Amino acid sequence: xxxxxxxxxxxxxxxxxxxxxxxxxxxxxxxxxxxxxxxxxxxxxxxxxxxxxxxxxxxxxxxxxxxxxxxxxxxxxxxxxxxxxxxxxxxxxxxxxxxxxxxxxxxxxxxxxxxxxxxxxxxxxxxxxxxxxxxxxxxxxxxxxxxxxxxxxxxxxxxxxxxxxxxxxxxxxxxxxxxxxxxxxxxxxxxxxxxxxxxxxxxxxxxxxxxxxxxxxxxxxxxxxxxxxxxxxxxxxxxxxxxxxxxxxxxxxxxxxxxxxxxxxxxxxxxxxxxxxxxxxxxxxxxxxxxxxxxxxxxxxxxxxxxxxxxxxxxxxxxxxxxxxxxxxxxxxxxxxxxxxxxxxxxxxxxxxxxxxxxxxxxxxxxxxxxxxxxxxxxxxxxxxxxxxxxxxxxxxxxxxxxxxx
Amino acid sequence: xxxxxxxxxxxxxxxxxxxxxxxxxxxxxxxxxxxxxxxxxxxxxxxxxxxxxxxxxxxxxxxxxxxxxxxxxxxxxxxxxxxxxxxxxxxxxxxxxxxxxxxxxxxxxxxxxxxxxxxxxxxxxxxxxxxxx
Numbered sequence: 315x316x317x318x319x320x321x322x323x324x325x326x327x328x329x330x331x332x333x334x335x336x337x338x339x340x341x342x343x344x345x346x347x348x349x350x351x352x353x354x355x356x357x358x359x360x361x362x363x364x365x366x367x368x369x370x371x372x373x374x375x376x377x378x379x380x381x382x383x384x385x386x387x388x389x390x391x392x393x394x395x396x397x398x399x400x401x402x403x404x405x406x407x408x409x410x411x412x413x414x415x416x417x418x419x420x421x422x423x424x425x426x427x428x429x430x431x432x433x434x435x436x437x438x439x440x441x442x443x444x445x446x447x448x449x450x451x452x453x454x455x456x457x458x459x460x461x462x463x464x465x466x467x468x469x470x471x472x473x474x475x476x477x478x479x480x481x482x483x484x485x486x487x488x489x490x491x492x493x494x495x496x497x498x499x500x501x502x503x504x505x506x507x508x509x510x511x512x513x514x515x516x517x518x519x520x521x522x523x524x525x526x527x528x529x530x531x532x533x534x535x536x537x538x539x540x541x542x543x544x545x546x547x548x549x550x551x552x553x554x555x556x557x558x559x560x561x562x563x564x565x566x567x568x569x570x571x572x573x574x575x576x577x578x579x580x581x582x583x584x585x586x587x588x589x590x591x592x593x594x595x596x597x598x599x600x601x602x603x604x605x606x607x608x609x610x611x612x613x614x615x616x617x618x619x620x621x622x623x624x625x626x627x628x629x630x631x632x633x634x635x636x637x638x639x640x641x642x643x644x645x646x647x648x649x650x651x652x653x654x655x656x657x658x659x660x661x662x663x664x665x666x667x668x669x670x671x672x673x674x675x676x677x678x679x680x681x682x683x684x685x686x687x688x689x690x691x692x693x694x695x696x697x698x699x700x701x702x703x704x705x706x707x708x709x710x711x712x713x714x715x716x717x718x719x720x
Numbered sequence: 721x722x723x724x725x726x727x728x729x730x731x732x733x734x735x736x737x738x739x740x741x742x743x744x745x746x747x748x749x750x751x752x753x754x755x756x757x758x759x760x761x762x763x764x765x766x767x768x769x770x771x772x773x774x775x776x777x778x779x780x781x782x783x784x785x786x787x788x789x790x791x792x793x794x795x796x797x798x799x800x801x802x803x804x805x806x807x808x809x810x811x812x813x814x815x816x817x818x819x820x821x822x823x824x825x826x827x828x829x830x831x832x833x834x835x836x837x838x839x840x841x842x843x844x845x846x847x848x849x850x851x852x853x
Contacts, residue, residue, distance in 0.1 A: 419733035480732055518735050524744040528736040528759075541734045543727035 316341060316370045319363070321501040329463040329492040332499050333399065333425045333485065334359035336467030338369045339507035342423075343394035343514070346374035346385030348404060351437045352489040353427035356399035379404035383411035383424075390420035391529040393519025395471065397422065401489060402429035405443040409450065415482045416451025417545060418529055421474035422482040423467065424452070428591065428642075429489040430677040438678020439489030441590060441642040444619065445651050451545050453483035453553055454620040458594045460497045463487045465570060468502075469560045471511045478552045480517060481545070486619070490678065491592040506567055549621040557618060575626045576615035579605055583612030585693040586631055588656060589640035590616045593674075593681050597640075600686040611690050616652070628659040635697035636668045638689050642675045649707055649720075668696040674710045685710045736760075750799075762810070766793075770813035772828045775835060776806055777842050780825035787817035787826060 319338065327335070334356045337345065345364075347357035361373045372389075376382035379400050390396040400408060405426060415422050428444050430436040448454065455470055457463045463485065470483040487493055502510065518527045533541060554574060561572045576594065579601045580586065587597045594615035604611035614630050631637055637660075641650025648654075653671030660667065672689055675681045689710060695703040705718035736759040739746060746754055756762040781803050788796040788803070795811035797804045803825075806817075818826045824845040829838055 417734065518731070518733065524742050526738050526743050528738060529733065531734045531736045531759075533734060537725070537730070537734075540725065540727040540730060544730055544732060547727070548732070 317367050318504050319368050321503065324498050324500055326496050327460050327464070327499045328355075328494050328496045329457070329460040329487040330355035330427065330494065331359060331496075332460040332464035333467050333487070334363070335501070336464050336507070337397050337423075337425075338363045339502070339504050340395065340397070340423075340468065340471045340511045341369055341508060342371055342397045344372045344374065344386065344389035344396045345398055346376050346382045346389065346396075347398045348376045348379045348382045348400075350379065350401050350404035352429060352439070352493045353399040353401040353404075353425060355493075356425050356427070360397075379407040380411055383408040383415065383422075386422045386424075387411060387415050387418065387420055390415070390422050391418065391518075391520050393516035393521045395475070395514040396420075397424070397471075399425035399427065401427045402431055402437075402443050406431060406446060409446060412447055412450040412452060412482075414530065417541065419480040419545065419548075420482055421471075421480055423470045423474060424482065424484045425463075425467065426484045426486045427489045427493045428486055434677075436677040437489070439491050439493075439591070439642075440676050440678065441486075442644070442676075444484075444486050444590075445643045447484065448620055448651070451481065451549065452620060453479075453481055453549070453557075454618070455483060455485050455557075456590045456616055456619055457485060457487040457492060458592055458615060459492055460487075460495070461499045461570070462572075463492060464499050464501070465564060465568070465572065468507055468511050469557065469564060469572075472560050473553065473556045475512070475514060476552075476556050477515065477517055479548060479556055481548060481553065486591070488591040500568065500570070502568060510563065510567060553621050554618070554623060572617060574618050574623045575630050576617050577630050578613040578615070579610075580612035580614060580630060580634075582610055583633075584610040584635045584697050585690055586612045586614055586634045586637045587640060587686065587689060587693075588614040588616065588627075588631070588637060588652060589642075590619065590652070591642065593640060593642070596681055596683060597686050600683050600690065603683075604687075604690055609690070609694065611693075622655055622659075624655075624659045627656065628663050628665075631656070631660060631667060632663055632665045634665075634667050635700070636693035637670070638693055639669065639671045640681075640689075641671060641673050644673060644676055645707075653707070666700070668693075668700070668702055670696065670702070670704055671707045672710045673707065679711050681711060738762075751794075765809040766812055767808055767810075770811065770831055772813045772815065773808065773811065773831050773833070774806060774813070774815065774817050774826050775829050775833070775838050776803065777825050777827075777839055778803065780823050780842075782823055782825075784822060786820040786822065790816050790820045792816065 474483040639653040706720035740755040795807040
């Protein structure tokens with residue numbers, strides 16, 4: 315039996331420490347990892363907890379991130395509770411195996427501490443890695459601060475391992491901005507957290523020798539399509555209600571409320587900024603300032619990026635007059651991914667909103683309140699005129715001449 | 721049977737079950753007595769992968785079991801350490817059994833060779849001295 319870790323009701327943790335305590339409290343059986351900045355402290359702390367008997371488990375040092383996720387796949391197929399962490403280049407190396415984990419329906423929890431992708435090499439936070447995995451068939455939950463990194467890890471295990479779901483889940487937090495910034499985190503006791511996550515209930519585990527299964531089968535044009543459709547069906551139908559259920563239960567035990575789509579100052583909003591990660595909190599501050607000036611500015615934060623809650627997003631935005639989609643990843647030749655998601659969600663609706671996109675914060679460039687004020691001013695112009703008065707895509711916080719398209 | 725399947729009829733994760741029902745005592749059973757599932761490779765013939773086949777002349781065999789150990793496809797049928805036959809549904813004709821056979825009991829022939837005719841005209845060892853070593 316693992317030792318109980320006595321926690322204060324409120325700890326001062328950065329996002330990485332918060333995530334690693336959640337891994338400990340979930341009593342993860344296997345962590346296979348190849349640590350990479352800025353996610354390193356998550357698996358480092360887990361191995362520390364393991365060495366000090368605060369968790370019963372195995373830590374496997376892999377030879378690469380590809381190997382780390384492959385070990386996680388094997389351990390999960392064998393029937394264990396499995397988690398790991400990565401960022402950026404490591405995530406990119408994992409991508410092949412991410413698709414395997416998704417297709418094999420293995421409920422691995424992957425902490426992704428979002429970081430830019432080279433070149434140029436960069437260790438700071440943006441959402442390029444998060445976007446890279448968005449078609450891989452994983453659940454993707456986004457956190458804005460260390461508290462959420464803690465809570466969403468617990469939610470991720472509970473949802474991913476549910477037998478109606480059985481899908482791997484990523485918990486995203488912004489590199490350095492969230493992962494290395496210590497804040498107050500309200501904790502659950504070890505037994506309450508474990509009870510919330512639930513006992514691991516294996517399914518088709520390879521170590522059940524009386525009921526052997528083959529994992530990782532090959533299908534060609536005959537049945538591949540059907541298996542992919544079955545996975546998509548699970549993502550589209552089962553995951554959202556299970557996440558909601560987990561949020562409801564978490565609220566009961568912790569008092570903390572989470573939503574599939576986080577809305578701030580949105581009830582009567584004319585102008586809405588939609589974004590992810592630590593930028594949500596900056597945008598909220600600005601919207602509060604604008605509210606004091608009588609400007610009906612609101613913020614929508616994406617909590618669940620995959621499966622994308624299309625109807626809930628459309629409902630949140632349908633009555634606003636101007637929307638800005640903030641993408642923290644270079645679209646490299648088109649509009650931003652979030653812009654596309656929102657356009658897709660709103661296109662067949664009755665909305666008259668003007669939708670624009672902003673690319674920001676690449677490689678850890680700060681998104682300042684001044685940047686956000688400027689975006690709201692743009693939205694104000696679009697809303698007032700009922701038509702596009704600004705370029706459709708703009709870069710914000712970029713040095714040099716103004717860059718915009720369409 | 722498979723063609724009646726649709727996206728909603730498969731088990732998740734494209735897992736395949738090698739046996740029908742529990743396999744609790746399957747290791748105690750001989751392959752012919754096991755309830756292999758249709759998804760098991762044992763249920764599928766690969767005979768048409770072969771262009772050459774090994775033939776066995778039992779009265780030349782010393783039952784050393786080399787072929788049984790070395791066969792990569794478990795296609796040598798041996799019971800109680802006595803060679804019986806070759807599983808031609810799963811033999812792919814690689815020839816490893818013939819390669820490791822220390823006697824003249826196993827030889828490769830073109831796939832279309834008539835077995836009775838081959839056994840009646842069984843070739844002499846190419847190099848009896850070498851084969852015997």
